[in-house]
Amino acid sequence: xxxxxxxxxxxxxxxxxxxxxxxxxxxxxxxxxxxxxxxxxxxxxxxxxxxxxxxxxxxxxxxxxxxxxxxxxxxxxxxxxxxxxxxxxxxxxxxxxxxxxxxxxxxxxxxxxxxxxxxxxxxxxxxxxxxxxxxxxxxxxxxxxxxxxxxxxxxxxxxxxxxxxxxxxxxxxxxxxxxxxxxxxxxxxxxxxxxxxxxxxxxxxxxxxxxxxxxxxxxxxxxxxxxxxxxxxxxxxxxxxxxxxxxxxxxxxxxxxxxxxxxxxxxxxxxxxxxxxxxxxxxxxxxxxxxxxxxxxxxxxxxxxxxxxxxxxxxxxxxxxxxxxxxxxxxxxxxxxxxxxxxxxxxxxxxxxxxxxxxxxxxxxxxxxxxxxxxxxxxxxxxxxxxxxxxxxxxxxxxxxxxxxxxxxxxxxxxxxxxxxxxxxxxxxx
Numbered sequence: 001x002x003x004x005x006x007x008x009x010x011x012x013x014x015x016x017x018x019x020x021x022x023x024x025x026x027x028x029x030x031x032x033x034x035x036x037x038x039x040x041x042x043x044x045x046x047x048x049x050x051x052x053x054x055x056x057x058x059x060x061x062x063x064x065x066x067x068x069x070x071x072x073x074x075x076x077x078x079x080x081x082x083x084x085x086x087x088x089x090x091x092x093x094x095x096x097x098x099x100x101x102x103x104x105x106x107x108x109x110x111x112x113x114x115x116x117x118x119x120x121x122x123x124x125x126x127x128x129x130x131x132x133x134x135x136x137x138x139x140x141x142x143x144x145x146x147x148x149x150x151x152x153x154x155x156x157x158x159x160x161x162x163x164x165x166x167x168x169x170x171x172x173x174x175x176x177x178x179x180x181x182x183x184x185x186x187x188x189x190x191x192x193x194x195x196x197x198x199x200x201x202x203x204x205x206x207x208x209x210x211x212x213x214x215x216x217x218x219x220x221x222x223x224x225x226x227x228x229x230x231x232x233x234x235x236x237x238x239x240x241x242x243x244x245x246x247x248x249x250x251x252x253x254x255x256x257x258x259x260x261x262x263x264x265x266x267x268x269x270x271x272x273x274x275x276x277x278x279x280x281x282x283x284x285x286x287x288x289x290x291x292x293x294x295x296x297x298x299x300x301x302x303x304x305x306x307x308x309x310x311x312x313x314x315x316x317x318x319x320x321x322x323x324x325x326x327x328x329x330x331x332x333x334x335x336x337x338x339x340x341x342x343x344x345x346x347x348x349x350x351x352x353x354x355x356x357x358x359x360x361x362x363x364x365x366x367x368x369x370x371x372x373x374x375x376x377x378x379x380x381x382x383x384x385x386x387x388x389x390x391x392x393x394x395x396x397x398x399x400x401x402x403x404x405x406x407x408x409x410x411x412x413x414x415x416x417x418x419x420x421x422x423x424x425x426x427x428x429x430x
Contacts, residue, residue: 106179139409170212204249311395312369373392
């Protein structure tokens with residue numbers, strides 16, 4: 001089949017996916033921006049964008065969302081910043097679902113598929129992509145087990161939340177960085193013959209790394225230690241690694257960029273950021289914000305990992321050799337440790353900014369698990385001429401549990417942001 005025809009087919013599927021995602025997420029996006037009152041992340045970041053637009057001065061070191069919002073505002077020529085914010089939030093989510101789809105499709109591009117199976121693979125990737133941008137921690141299961149659920153699912157680790165606009169954009173940039181690292185920084189010298197020039201990769205990696213940091217620092221805070229640990233382990237085992245790409249394309253620019261963000265936020269802060277610092281305070285932020293006891297955090301944490309845990313355990317023999325999947329797990333462990341072990345002092349303690357490290361790394365882990373399960377199923381189907389096996393059924397059931405929770409949460413969010421009395425009662429606890 002001509003390459004142009006394949007590209008047109010991919011574009012058709014992406015446009016269809018964007019249309020369906022818009023229909024699914026537009027109501028909750030509008031409600032989150034228009035109705036949000038006490039839980040005011042959208043208001044704060046919209047105000048920062050107006051301030052950045054008016055003064056031309058950076059109000060925050062992670063300003064990608066503000067830049068996107070200003071761009072939408074200028075292009076639409078709309079004086080209403082609220083509607084521009086709703087459009088920017090939706091664009092961020094559409095960018096995420098597109099990156100997820102392309103990541104899934106790219107992972108199976110090397111498989112030899114008939115024309116019919118190629119279309120099936122595209123539709124499956126599109127369905128998985130839509131599911132991955134709405135999955136949440138399975139709070140209906142927790143409710144059934146008698147665990148009290150707060151409006152923002154605090155205490156759980158959820159890949160999806162709608163009240164904060166910067167995380168919507170950060171998921172796309174974090175996933176792009178993970179795809180780059182898994183493609184070019186985790187492989188050994190055996191991949192050199194098939195990869196682009198190292199200087200090109202270093203430049204591309206640095207650009208993706210900085211873009212990821214500009215959207216939000218949380219994924220960099222987790223992925224840089226994970227990558228250093230990964231390279232150190234390979235060095236101890238005397239295994240080959242893409243040292244130049246990893247060090248000069250990701251680690252070095254990432255460290256320099258985070259150092260600048262730390263200086264901007266804590267050492268020489270603007271008026272918007274002053275009065276806080278980072279401390280080592282195990283469980284303090286989680287217990288303060290969620291209102292839970294330490295023993296009550298174990299079950300919400302465990303059920304948040306049902307899908308990736310099922311994928312890994314059901315396919316243990318293959319999963320333990322998959323570099324990208326294991327790296328995603330390692331990064332999540334680092335990100336979750338930030339949520340539970342670190343906090344900010346002063347007025348930023350109740351903001352839970354280290355929570356985002358756990359949330360975004362779990363989102364990437366969900367993607368890596370879905371990609372691994374998809375490839376394993378397609379290989380199994382070709383080898384055994386059977387459509388499904390028990391491993392695939394088990395993984396699919398676990399994934400659908402999280403998707404069902406995400407669908408329920410689409411109805412749950414409007415309630416929590418529209419019920420002003422409930423929101424005030426919750427905010428009084430913080």
